[in-house]
Amino acid sequence: MMATVLQSTAPPKRTRNTVQRRAVLCAVRALGDSHPAAADVFAHLRETAPGLSLATVYRALDALVSQKEIGRDFVANIARYDVSATPHHHTVCRVCGSVSDLNAPLPAATVRRLQNAANGFQLDLDAVQFSGVCATCRAAI
Amino acid sequence: MMATVLQSTAPPKRTRNTVQRRAVLCAVRALGDSHPAAADVFAHLRETAPGLSLATVYRALDALVSQKEIGRDFVANIARYDVSATPHHHTVCRVCGSVSDLNAPLPAATVRRLQNAANGFQLDLDAVQFSGVCATCRAAI
DNA sequence: TTCCATGCAAACGTTTTGCATTTCG
DNA sequence: CGAAATGCAAAACGTTTGCATGGAA
Numbered sequence: 001m002m003a004t005v006l007q008s009t010a011p012p013k014r015t016r017n018t019v020q021r022r023a024v025l026c027a028v029r030a031l032g033d034s035h036p037a038a039a040d041v042f043a044h045l046r047e048t049a050p051g052l053s054l055a056t057v058y059r060a061l062d063a064l065v066s067q068k069e070i071g072r073d074f075v076a077n078i079a080r081y082d083v084s085a086t087p088h089h090h091t092v093c094r095v096c097g098s099v100s101d102l103n104a105p106l107p108a109a110t111v112r113r114l115q116n117a118a119n120g121f122q123l124d125l126d127a128v129q130f131s132g133v134c135a136t137c138r139a140a141i
Numbered sequence: 142m143m144a145t146v147l148q149s150t151a152p153p154k155r156t157r158n159t160v161q162r163r164a165v166l167c168a169v170r171a172l173g174d175s176h177p178a179a180a181d182v183f184a185h186l187r188e189t190a191p192g193l194s195l196a197t198v199y200r201a202l203d204a205l206v207s208q209k210e211i212g213r214d215f216v217a218n219i220a221r222y223d224v225s226a227t228p229h230h231h232t233v234c235r236v237c238g239s240v241s242d243l244n245a246p247l248p249a250a251t252v253r254r255l256q257n258a259a260n261g262f263q264l265d266l267d268a269v270q271f272s273g274v275c276a277t278c279r280a281a282i
Numbered sequence: 283t284t285c286c287a288t289g290c291a292a293a294c295g296t297t298t299t300g301c302a303t304t305t306c307g
Numbered sequence: 308c309g310a311a312a313t314g315c316a317a318a319a320c321g322t323t324t325g326c327a328t329g330g331a332a
Contacts, residue, residue: 014310014311015311015312016305016306016307016310016311016312017306017307018305018306018311018312018313019305020312020313021312037296038296038297039295039296051314052313052314053313053314053315054297054314055297055298055299055313055314055315055316056312056313056314058296058297058298059298059312059313060312063312074215074216074217074218075215076215077215077218077219077220077295077296077321077322078218078295078296079218079296079297091259091262091264093262094265100262102255102258102259102262103258104254104255104257104258104259106251106255107248107250107251107254109248110247110248110251113245113248114243114245114247114271116245117243117244117245118232118243118245118271118273119276120275120276120279121232121234121241121243121273121274121275121276122273122274122275122279123232123271123272123273124235124271124272124273125271127272128269128270128271128272129269129270129271129272130255130259130264130265130266130269130270131264131265131268131269131270132259132262132263132264132265133262133263134261134262134263135260135261135262138261138263155286156286156287157285157286157287157330157331157332158331158332159286159287159288159330159331160330161287161288162287178321179321179322180321192289193288193289194288194289194290195289195322196288196289196290196291196322196323196324197287197288197289199321199322199323200287200288200323201287204287218296218297218320218321219320219321220321220322
């Protein structure tokens with residue numbers, strides 16, 4: 001049903017420090033906390049580093065994620081990238097799709113309670129994806 | 142950056158009770174708590190109701206979601222469907238991609254705490270997506 | 283009789299891949 | 308030098324859509 005490995009358990013791979021890879025990292029940082037998709041990174045690089053190919057952007061993003069240089073989240077059929085590789089919560093607006101960080105660690109008691117109910121599933125309770133409606137979309141209704 | 146509406150605010154639409162739509166609902170129920178993707182539903186229907194087209198499966202699934210007859214979740218670039226439309230938490234294994242239900246309501250104090258930190262974002266705290274590693278994949282390491 | 287739903291095929295947006303070439307280390 | 312990264316184009320993948328036809332209400 002699902003053969004794709006979402007996160008490999010393979011050992012870290014030796015990578016190269018190329019102009020393109022640096023440009024991609026730079027672009028993700030420039031786009032800041034907007035949690036850009038690959039297409040957004042590519043669009044940004046059209047100005048910053050023209051001539052760079054989309055395939056390279058994808059490969060560089062993958063490499064940067066593997067090296068834990070940046071983070072990645074899947075939202076509604078699209079991969080979104082994150083300046084910070086440090087685990088943290090995210091909110092996803094189910095109306096406009098915007099992604100934001102949520103800084104509020106779960107209380108230890110809640111963590112225990114959830115992990116207890118998880119039935120052998122090891123929860124990443126420092127990186128939870130919350131859904132909902134953002135302030136802007138809420139105001140627009 | 143993201144124009145697609147993840148959840149419409151439009152009023153419910155009048156729909157028709159067709160053989161195909163009933164078959165799709167039946168298939169989702171037959172597949173139970175495995176949280177099947179559209180392709181899984183289609184594969185199941187190849188036996189149950191041959192001749193049914195993939196496009197119809199997609200349209201039926203969409204309709205059933207709109208009518209809140211079934212649930213939908215987006216996991217790593219693929220839509221997964223849920224027998225139950227009642228909001229509940231999910232766990233997503235980041236190794237094998239399997240999806241399961243997690244029955245453990247967040248404590249009221251935690252709900253308050255999170256909603257407070259959300260900065261105007263209205264959180265759906267009864268339908269949270271937790272990531273992690275399932276028991277099977279954990280054992281396989 | 284009215285439209286909503288269907289089947290088919292083609293299109294779509296996102297992501298991956300094959301291959302010849304370049305470039306880092 | 309050798310391994311890894313690049314550009315390009317083509318393909319793969321999940322999903323949506325246009326259109327002529329069929330069927331529920």
